Amino acid sequence: MKRLLLFLYILLSSYYSASAQSYNSFYGGVVNNCSYDSINNHLIDFENLGVKELGTSALNNTLDWLINFYQSYGYTDIEIDTFTYNGGEVYNLIVTKTGTHYPNTYYILDGHYDTKTGTGTNDNGTGTAIILETARLMKDVDTKFSVKFIHFSMEEVGLVGSAHYVNNVAFPSGMDIKVLLNIDEVGGINGMVNNSVVCERDGNTPTAANADSWAYTDTLANCVELYSSLATTKSYAYASDYMPFQAKGYIITGLFEDHYSPYPHTAADSLGNVDIPYVFEIAKAAVGASLYFAIAYESTGIKKFDYTNFLVYPNPVKDVLTITSENLHLPITIRLINTIGEIVKTELINSTTHLINVEELPNGIYYLQVENKSGFNSKKIVIMK
Ligand SMILES: [Zn+2]
The missing domain is CATH 2.60.40.3080 (Immunoglobulin-like)
Incomplete structure (x- = not known):
């Protein structure tokens, strides 16, 4: 989706001071379990699944492939938001992990799994792989806030899946979303030095949530720098699945590659053009930020209070x-x-x-x-x- 709006890709000078959280060794320990092989294998699988457009078996097989991973990780709250678009069935996948302190307030980590023209190994196999790996690592980590891992479909035809979910599920039910982190196209360009990632913040109307979005984006950038080897730049959020949430006043942030790949939406959006070590660094950043946003904590020895009496x-x-x-x-x-x-x-x-x-x-x-x-x-x- 991004490609249509290249002209909007304006880097902002960062006068906004970064928030000051420091390295958390518990989070660092979880981040260090991030697996290069998992990311690499997910990208290979994603490519082999084919071109994931509406009505294709590739798209449906990718949904099944995702569900299998969540089940193998031990998740049980797995929902599919289903609707019809242009005569085809659309499936958004929503996997929920319940928080210990604020079970009805959600940190959302999302990305789309449909592709356009090509297999979409960068756009958005990279985001898909990172969400899966984050979910694997967070499965048995207690978080104060609930977490939703969401894989949207039909992003490439106009944010159709995310718009459906926001307008028909999240917003009407009064879903309380702490912040949403969208990951779309973070593969960089293989052969270039990819050592920075763009942290995206809300610069649109309605503006009520903009200040919060900027603050969360500062925190996101801080987490990128703490838990990966990458530097950060900041820009505006646009043309991806966070925008329907933005339109409803939710607080959003996002990650996007710093070197803007020319391959997405072509047959050349393939593994050979993706910088896999870069994707791995972004995965570490996303895990660190997700632990921070959901307020993960070390719960060894903490027992559940018994309600019997x-x-x-x-x-x-x-x-x-x-x-x-x-x-x-x-x-x-x-x-x-x-x-x-x-x-x-x-x-x-x-x-x-x-x-x-x-x-x-x-x-x-x-x-x-x-x-x-x-x-x-x-x-x-x-x-x-
Ligand atoms: Zn995309």
Whole structure:
């Protein structure tokens, strides 16, 4: 999709100061498990699957190929958003990993898997391979926010798959998206020195989310520099699957190759023209950024709080929530968190029966985080007056 809009590819001078997170050795450990062979093999497979246009068996086989990987990694929340376009069936693949603290707020990592004219090994086999590898590495890492790995179809005919998903699924359901990172065409040009990646930010109307997009893009650039060998430049987001999200006011960011390959949308978009070590570095950057955006944490030794003897009622609640905790380690800390992640109440439970007044809180869904020395968990509570 990018090629039509080359003239919009304007690099901005970066006066915006980078956010200051420092290297996280736990994240670095996960990033170091990133496999060059996985990326290389995914790109080979992707090329061998053929030209993935609407109605082709290549497109459907690629969907099956993706699903097989997610199943082999152990993911169970695998959905297909299906619709008809120009007489053909379109399938977006959505794989969800549930967060421990904010299960209804999502970090989305997305890229398209359809191609145009050629096999699309760069556009967008590269993004596809990186999303798969990120999902593999994050499977057993706890994240505070939920994560959706999304593979869109029909990007190449006008962002059709992503627009369908945003307009028919995400937006109408009030999906709470922390930030969306789109990866499209990050193969560079084989034979050139590809040592930088473009971090893309929102420069469009509506503008309400632009400042947040710029801040997240600074963070993304910071993660690229911390977890890969690459440098970064910044530019505007355009002509890829983040744009339908942008149009609905969601916060977006993206990665795009710094040397703009001439091969996408031609039969020459093939492995021989892709700089595979460069794709591998971008995979490391994407893993680091994804751990950071989803707030991954080291959970060795952290047990799940056992709800067997812990009762919370009524639910839905109007004014007073009663909590009983028989035979549990006291004190128990509880935090009530709204759907945008704000802690609206913190209390320490020191007796087997505890009352919490929620009368002053607005109606809606909340998460009751519960923590004591034996574990941590969270439960959904509805306040309805
Ligand atoms: Zn693309």
